[in-house]
Amino acid sequence: MAIAQEQHVVIGASPGAALSVQNVSKVYPARLGRAAMVAVDGIGFDVRRGEILGLLGPNGAGKTTTLKMVAGLLRPTGGRIEVGGVDVARHRARAVRHLGAVLEGNRNLHWKLTVRENLHYFGALKGVSQLRKRSDELIARLELGEHLQKRVGELSRGLQQRVAIAIALINDPHVLLLDEPTLGLDVVAASTFKETVRAIAQAGCGIVLTTHQMEVAQALADRIAIIARGKLAVIDSLDQLMAAHRTPGYEVRVRGAIAHPLQDELAGLGASAFESEGATSRFTLSEGNAAGLYEALAPLHRGGIELIGIQQQEINLEGIYRRILEDRS
Amino acid sequence: MFWAEIKREFILLFRYPFELVSRMVWNLGFAFLMFFGFGTIAGAGGNSLPGFQEGQMGRLLGLLITYIAINGLSNAAELLDAEVQTGTLEQAALSPPPLVVIVLMRDLASFIEMIIRFALVLALSTAVTGVRFHLDIPAFVLILTLMYLGTEGIGLMLGGAALLYKRIATLSQFAVMLVFGMAILPLDKVPGWMGVFVHHFPFSQALLVLRQVAIDGWPLSRVIQNGAIGSLVLNTAVFLGLGVVTFAWTERVARDWGTLNQY
Numbered sequence: 001m002a003i004a005q006e007q008h009v010v011i012g013a014s015p016g017a018a019l020s021v022q023n024v025s026k027v028y029p030a031r032l033g034r035a036a037m038v039a040v041d042g043i044g045f046d047v048r049r050g051e052i053l054g055l056l057g058p059n060g061a062g063k064t065t066t067l068k069m070v071a072g073l074l075r076p077t078g079g080r081i082e083v084g085g086v087d088v089a090r091h092r093a094r095a096v097r098h099l100g101a102v103l104e105g106n107r108n109l110h111w112k113l114t115v116r117e118n119l120h121y122f123g124a125l126k127g128v129s130q131l132r133k134r135s136d137e138l139i140a141r142l143e144l145g146e147h148l149q150k151r152v153g154e155l156s157r158g159l160q161q162r163v164a165i166a167i168a169l170i171n172d173p174h175v176l177l178l179d180e181p182t183l184g185l186d187v188v189a190a191s192t193f194k195e196t197v198r199a200i201a202q203a204g205c206g207i208v209l210t211t212h213q214m215e216v217a218q219a220l221a222d223r224i225a226i227i228a229r230g231k232l233a234v235i236d237s238l239d240q241l242m243a244a245h246r247t248p249g250y251e252v253r254v255r256g257a258i259a260h261p262l263q264d265e266l267a268g269l270g271a272s273a274f275e276s277e278g279a280t281s282r283f284t285l286s287e288g289n290a291a292g293l294y295e296a297l298a299p300l301h302r303g304g305i306e307l308i309g310i311q312q313q314e315i316n317l318e319g320i321y322r323r324i325l326e327d328r329s
Numbered sequence: 330m331f332w333a334e335i336k337r338e339f340i341l342l343f344r345y346p347f348e349l350v351s352r353m354v355w356n357l358g359f360a361f362l363m364f365f366g367f368g369t370i371a372g373a374g375g376n377s378l379p380g381f382q383e384g385q386m387g388r389l390l391g392l393l394i395t396y397i398a399i400n401g402l403s404n405a406a407e408l409l410d411a412e413v414q415t416g417t418l419e420q421a422a423l424s425p426p427p428l429v430v431i432v433l434m435r436d437l438a439s440f441i442e443m444i445i446r447f448a449l450v451l452a453l454s455t456a457v458t459g460v461r462f463h464l465d466i467p468a469f470v471l472i473l474t475l476m477y478l479g480t481e482g483i484g485l486m487l488g489g490a491a492l493l494y495k496r497i498a499t500l501s502q503f504a505v506m507l508v509f510g511m512a513i514l515p516l517d518k519v520p521g522w523m524g525v526f527v528h529h530f531p532f533s534q535a536l537l538v539l540r541q542v543a544i545d546g547w548p549l550s551r552v553i554q555n556g557a558i559g560s561l562v563l564n565t566a567v568f569l570g571l572g573v574v575t576f577a578w579t580e581r582v583a584r585d586w587g588t589l590n591q592y
Contacts, residue, residue: 026588073589074589075584094426101419108420109417112344125330125333125421125426127426
């Protein structure tokens with residue numbers, strides 16, 4: 001597992017990376033009585049074409065600031081960002097031709113214009129040639145055909161998000177930035193959205209996705225980067241993170257409380273982490289203690305405690321995320 | 330891109346017919362006020378600019394030029410405010426052209442819409458009142474365009490301030506009041522540096538040339554020959570240039586400060 005160092009991480013651009021972020025920092029200058037603030041501190045990562053990178057972190061960690069620097073909306077204080085091999089700070093106009101973004105919030109579009117009008121307007125702004133052909137392709141690909149003449153303000157949140165993606169893809173970008181894209185989507189819309197994002201990546205676009213919804217990142221991301229207090233805490237594939245943070249064992253759930261003498265007896269058999277929640281209790285046994293599992297059932301049975309279930313413990317992305325942030329704090 | 334802005338302007342105009350009709354009624358009402366009402370005030374007040382001194386034609390030109398100057402001054406800041414409200418400023422700012430080009434294109438689209446609207450109001454006004462004007466249309470449009478671009482330069486400076494500080498309503502109102510002030514104050518009595526500033530303001534410059542064309546009946550060739558147009562072009566170039574440079578600088582600062590995307 002590649003855990004970033006505490007201080008400035010320098011990761012050079014991989015050849016052929018769609019996006020390369022190298023040792024990037026952002027310090028908001030002091031102004032109007034507010035002190036200077038370090039928002040991002042020496043972050044580095046690459047994204048290949050066709051790859052989805054999940055950028056996670058608590059509020060204020062620096063995720064959105066990082067995305068906005070990649071999009072050229074913010075100028076980094078230090079470091080270098082390349083989109084499609086073009087330096088964003090030095091050649092912003094050329095770099096953003098390879099970039100699309102659906103930024104935070106649900107108003108990336110002109111609500112008073114129709115779907116097609118939005119596509120044509122933003123396409124013209126981005127200097128897209130053969131705009132009508134490109135719009136028609138995206139309309140078909142994102143299944144927007146039956147909504148073309150509707151004003152965007154009249155569409156559901158899920159459809160608006162699909163239109164925002166169509167606009168972000170209008171210039172056929174190498175890199176797509178998605179900032180909290182599933183916020184406010186219902187279950188069905190979120191599921192459709194995930195399928196859409198997967199298809200976009202499969203078509204060769206590198207995607208950076210920020211989200212607070214761990215299940216979205218777990219379902220979509222090939223690699224996960226976790227940012228804490230402006231620094232990169234970890235970046236690795238989901239599988240590697242799972243393997244590194246796995247704490248194999250069993251969770252035993254029973255009905256009612258487990259009295260202290262019995263807890264002591266179970267602890268002697270290797271049980272730990274006793275917890276009660278309402279009418280149920282649970283404890284864990286490490287995986288290497290399979291014999292202890294069978295032995296633990298006997299005193300439970302003797303004490304007349306009803307067994308609800310035994311489950312092999314599996315850590316998910318949320319568990320890994322919490323653990324990493326706890327380690328950092 | 331300019332065509333996209335024009336298209337967008339007219340789509341939005343016709344999408345809200347009530348607002349369109351309201352604007353027309355307001356413009357028409359104001360024109361009638363100019364024809365029949367302000368004439369009395371102008372006569373009594375002894376005010377300065379030729380637009381308010383010389384009959385119906387003068388009053389109508391005064392209205393037109395004041396309205397256009399105010400739009401030129403406030404359009405950029407209002408546009409940015411609207412973009413921030415709708416949340417589309419970031420999408421515009423991550424397009425390849427600099428934001429200043431997008432703002433300029435959109436303001437020009439708005440100017441074209443305004444000119445067409447005013448042409449309709451003028452046609453309606455003359456139809457109702459029976460007053461006929463003899464205007465050199467190309468000269469008239471050229472002068473108005475130059476004046477608009479000059480005031481747009483100041484508007485871009487205000488827009489730049491809006492990009493950094495967001496709420497600049499007081500500054501905008503001050504600029505608008507300045508234009509109104511210039512329309513009704515006796516310019517020849519404005520003292521010292523203020524007089525120099527007022528005389529070199531694009532609004533005043535355009536009005537002086539417009540007077541020669543529309544009231545004195547000079548052809549375009551004559552105002553070109555006597556250097557009046559050249560002086561107006563220079564004035565426009567200076568103000569517009571300053572506006573573009575200032576806005577581009579504030580855009581750069583906004584990308585440093587992170588205010589480009591603040592709501």
